[in-house]
Amino acid sequence: MHRGHAPREVTVSWTIQDVSRTTGVTSRTLRHYDAIGLLPASFVGPGGIRHYDDDALVRLQRILLLKDLGLGLAAIGEVVDGDGDVVAHLRTHLELLEVERAALDRRIGAVRRTIEAREGEEPMTSDMFDGFDHTQYQDEVSERWGSETYAASDRWWRGLTPAEQAAFKARVAQLSADWIAAARDGEAPDGERARELSARHIAWLTATPGTPAAAGDPEQTRAYVLGLAEMYVADPRFARNYAADDVPDGAAFVRDALTAHVASGALGG
Incomplete structure (x- = not known):
């Protein structure tokens, strides 16, 4: 809900400072997200303090996941504003993270094989580059x-x-x-x-x-x-x-x- 609207009833709310401390996202960034409509505060309390409910925190998580994938803020806004089941979207994010984890595991394995080869004075092999860029x-x-x-x-x-x-x-x-x-x-x-x-x-x-x-x-x-x-x-x-x-x-x-x-x-x- 945008600033100036009457606060809706929420069971739990986090202040902007709470969100910043917990997520590592600066208050300045959160205010910017609010200003451009990407992550509106759930309501604004006394003293102009922004508050965020559970739905807003889930939206923030999705924003951060999409940002990690390299999407710009405009594209992220289109994705998170789209229709659909939030849980289904989160499952998709989970799948993406699992794909990224698999790629990272491959890189870790490649580096480990390189260390083992160097310690054992063995020649380099092509699988030591598994998981890196497309030129492999x-x-x-x-x-x-x-x-x-x-x-x-x-x-x-x-x-x-x-x-x-x-x-x-x-x-x-x-x-x-x-x-x-x-x-x-x-x-x-x-x-x-x-x-x-x-x-x-x-x-x-x-x-x-x-x-x-x-x-x-x-x-x-x-x-x-x-x-x-x-x-x-x-x-x-x-x-x-x-x-x-x-x-x-x-x-x-x-x-x-x-x-x-x-x-x-x-x-x-």
Whole structure:
């Protein structure tokens, strides 16, 4: 509720100082969020002190999560103002955090392997770079689809600003999280939800410069999607992107859904 409105009844409220101490978000930032309508105070008490209720704290948590994913304040506002079940949104955030944790675990494992190799005077291996940036797949992409494919994709990626790279990673992480959630819910690979995810997945591939799908050739896109679908299962590095503790075979669901989508003739041609 915006400033100047009558306070609504709340069971618990936190002052702006309480929120700042607990979350680490400065009072100045909270006041700015209030001023731009991103996080209005629940009510303003005596002396002009802003107060926040539980709903406002949940909204703040969502704002901080989205900010960590690299989204700007305007984009964050659109997301948190959207319709839908707050708990469902929080579950999506949880999926995203699990994806990020998996990536971080891979980096930790890579560094540990490097330490072990150096201490044991062993040579470096490619898996010591697991979980780092996209260039780890340069040789594989070049071998499968040609060196120009990788070069074009790399030029596009390096031409993005840090904010654009972060936003792209956030979209990919969201897609991975949605795949995991669908697999967890036992969705059918040829069901409506799987078809929607497959369409999003293919739209992501076709919109990424340098990929074989970006050329717009339906036959080439079909072959590329089917090849990737199999790679998601065969290569543990890819499989981890679609797995969680309780969804170890998520990559198989992605493969089956993409395969069913292509077989349905959805790509035309």
